[in-house]
Amino acid sequence: MKKENNIAFKEWASIVNALAQGKQILILRKGGIREESGKFQVEHNEFFLFSTYEHQNKEELKPAAYDDLEKAVQAKPDPAQTPIRYYAQTAGIIHLTDENDLERFDSFHVWSEKSIKQRFHFGRQKGLFVLAVKVFKLASPHFIAANDPDYSGCKSWVELKQTFGTEGSRPVLSEGEFEKRWQKINSLFLKSAQKK
Numbered sequence: 001m002k003k004e005n006n007i008a009f010k011e012w013a014s015i016v017n018a019l020a021q022g023k024q025i026l027i028l029r030k031g032g033i034r035e036e037s038g039k040f041q042v043e044h045n046e047f048f049l050f051s052t053y054e055h056q057n058k059e060e061l062k063p064a065a066y067d068d069l070e071k072a073v074q075a076k077p078d079p080a081q082t083p084i085r086y087y088a089q090t091a092g093i094i095h096l097t098d099e100n101d102l103e104r105f106d107s108f109h110v111w112s113e114k115s116i117k118q119r120f121h122f123g124r125q126k127g128l129f130v131l132a133v134k135v136f137k138l139a140s141p142h143f144i145a146a147n148d149p150d151y152s153g154c155k156s157w158v159e160l161k162q163t164f165g166t167e168g169s170r171p172v173l174s175e176g177e178f179e180k181r182w183q184k185i186n187s188l189f190l191k192s193a194q195k196k
Contacts, residue, residue, distance in 0.1 A: 001089065001136070006163040007044045008084065008144075010156055013051035013072035014065060015110070019135045020086055022173045023068075024109045025181050027088075027131040029156055030119045042093060042131065043157055048142070049086040049135070050151070050158060065110035082146035085138055087166050091182055092132040094189050096120070104188045105130065108181070132182045139168030 011019075011027060018024050053076050058066055077083060096102065102116050109116075120128050142164040144151070151158045171178070 001166055002046050003167060004163050004165045005046055005048065006160040008048040008050035008158050008160050010050045010052050010158060012056040013053055014056050014061060014069040016049050016051045016086060017068040017072055018065060018110050020137065020172060025132050025178060026109050027133055028111065028119060029129045030122055042090060045090045047088055048084045048164065049088055050084065060112055060115040062110050062112055079147035080145055081143045083141035083143055084164065085141045087136045087138060087169055088133040090131055091134050092186060094130040095127060096130060097127045105185055108185050134178055135172040136169035137172060138166065
């Protein structure tokens, strides 16, 4: 793990909560509107999780995640002092290009079926990127001004104006538990790829 970093990844606060509680180890991306290449790319293997509050709603989540959404809305911070509490490392990537693949990993995330299908079919190219991430709780939160115009817009990555440390962070899941979950998910798609 890097000792310090200034890269953050924007994600709904309700999903960050699910990651932070070990309810899921996955992040999904199709691509932000303003991505430089026009599609999502894993530009950074390590990053802070930047909780966002726009666009998230119940229709996009499974009922089991409504509580996380409610907590996220109630705990919405002052945008002038938004906390960064978690750090993540990318452990693996799966590129889904077949709609039938969506059912295979349904039990491993909190997004609704409708939301997943909409994301899969959005844009010219059908598909989704699934990132497996190891999440770490920072020893103490770092604070940023989330209302900074450089951080706004539909983009996945932001370069923070300050470099923050990761020292003292602790994994949300043990190495063994994380690997167990990731191998279970990854094996579903390895089997699928072998059949095609």
